[in-house]
Amino acid sequence: MKYFKKATAILCSAFMLCSINVKAADTSIIDSFENIFEAEERSIEKKEQSDADEAEKRAQGEAELQALSVVPLILDVDMSSDVDDVTAFRIAEELDYLGVIDIKGVAFSITPNRNGNNIRGAEGILDYAGLTDVPVADCAVDAVDFGDYWGVLWKYKTTNHVVYNNAVNMYKDILKALPEGQKARIVTTGFLTNVAAMLQDPEGYQLITEKVDGVFVAGGSDGLSWNLSYREDARAASTYVNTHCPCDVYYIQDALGANQVGGHLTKIDTTDSDILSQAYAAFGLADGQNYGNCDGTAVYCAAYKDVNYNDLFTPIPMNIYINPDNGSLTGTETTEPTNRYRFIATQCINEAGVFSKYMLYDSQLYTNVMDALIEGDYNRKHGIS
Numbered sequence: 001m002k003y004f005k006k007a008t009a010i011l012c013s014a015f016m017l018c019s020i021n022v023k024a025a026d027t028s029i030i031d032s033f034e035n036i037f038e039a040e041e042r043s044i045e046k047k048e049q050s051d052a053d054e055a056e057k058r059a060q061g062e063a064e065l066q067a068l069s070v071v072p073l074i075l076d077v078d079m080s081s082d083v084d085d086v087t088a089f090r091i092a093e094e095l096d097y098l099g100v101i102d103i104k105g106v107a108f109s110i111t112p113n114r115n116g117n118n119i120r121g122a123e124g125i126l127d128y129a130g131l132t133d134v135p136v137a138d139c140a141v142d143a144v145d146f147g148d149y150w151g152v153l154w155k156y157k158t159t160n161h162v163v164y165n166n167a168v169n170m171y172k173d174i175l176k177a178l179p180e181g182q183k184a185r186i187v188t189t190g191f192l193t194n195v196a197a198m199l200q201d202p203e204g205y206q207l208i209t210e211k212v213d214g215v216f217v218a219g220g221s222d223g224l225s226w227n228l229s230y231r232e233d234a235r236a237a238s239t240y241v242n243t244h245c246p247c248d249v250y251y252i253q254d255a256l257g258a259n260q261v262g263g264h265l266t267k268i269d270t271t272d273s274d275i276l277s278q279a280y281a282a283f284g285l286a287d288g289q290n291y292g293n294c295d296g297t298a299v300y301c302a303a304y305k306d307v308n309y310n311d312l313f314t315p316i317p318m319n320i321y322i323n324p325d326n327g328s329l330t331g332t333e334t335t336e337p338t339n340r341y342r343f344i345a346t347q348c349i350n351e352a353g354v355f356s357k358y359m360l361y362d363s364q365l366y367t368n369v370m371d372a373l374i375e376g377d378y379n380r381k382h383g384i385s
């Protein structure tokens, strides 16, 4: 009995020990499983975090790329004794809305004796488009002119924009603020006096060299071209820009402003409720149907340069000479790089070797694109879907 008890005690102890050991083993297995699970969870969390970081980085990269692909644009206008600058605004506003360009500022190359009416007109048309944060600048070189239709535009002014007394200062601020790697384009639909003043300023010259990849000039047919030759200071500026501008200069033949941007809008706007129809009427054009709108075309050329204009046309490298005495322009084609180009009505020869059409200006696609831009702009502003 004694031995039996002893044996039982030994067995029990052994069993207990064994149980304890099993328990200990179980705990450690569970612990290590837990560790594995935790590590796995941590690894999944880490992976999810890294995927999220990666996705965020990708989205950020895409957004940055997208932002870099939007063309920062400065519109330099002589919106005064002609109304076609208003169509340039409208084309620019729609392209801004579509994310093709970003209107960074509006400069005038004329002034009504510095009384600010031109500025208020520009503020009005910008506010009409909801572009309330676009700065406006008066000219760097005074050229006195007036506009019959500024009052129409002024009625729509709701905001006091940042206003510069000298366009050069606005140009500088805009170009300095551009992020690394981004370049702006300048569209001039008036004189080249502001751009010349920028180039004559050492800091301005440097900024145009580093931060501008093209000046798109509305004007530039052979012979006398209104914007380039109208006044003595305008002639001097045209010659200066043509010979000194370090970046590309594109001349858009004014003779080719045949696209009826304003006419198309006045045709749609049967109730004359649109700011542009009203400006046209104040200018003395009841419907604008037969009125050329070269200025809008210059904006189109600047905005769509990167997509090569749907292969419709190519700016032709030119040797451009502007006579300082009368401002008349002579352009000859060249194969040498000159950084000077002209958008020209190039003749399209069909397979039979016969002239069939002019490229760009007689192109149905180009006309359709411009019509679509102005229709999109009109419909949006008048709540038509």
Ligand SMILES: [Ca+2]
Residues within 6 Å of the ligand: 077, 078, 079, 082, 084, 085, 189, 190, 295
């Ligand atoms: Ca103009």
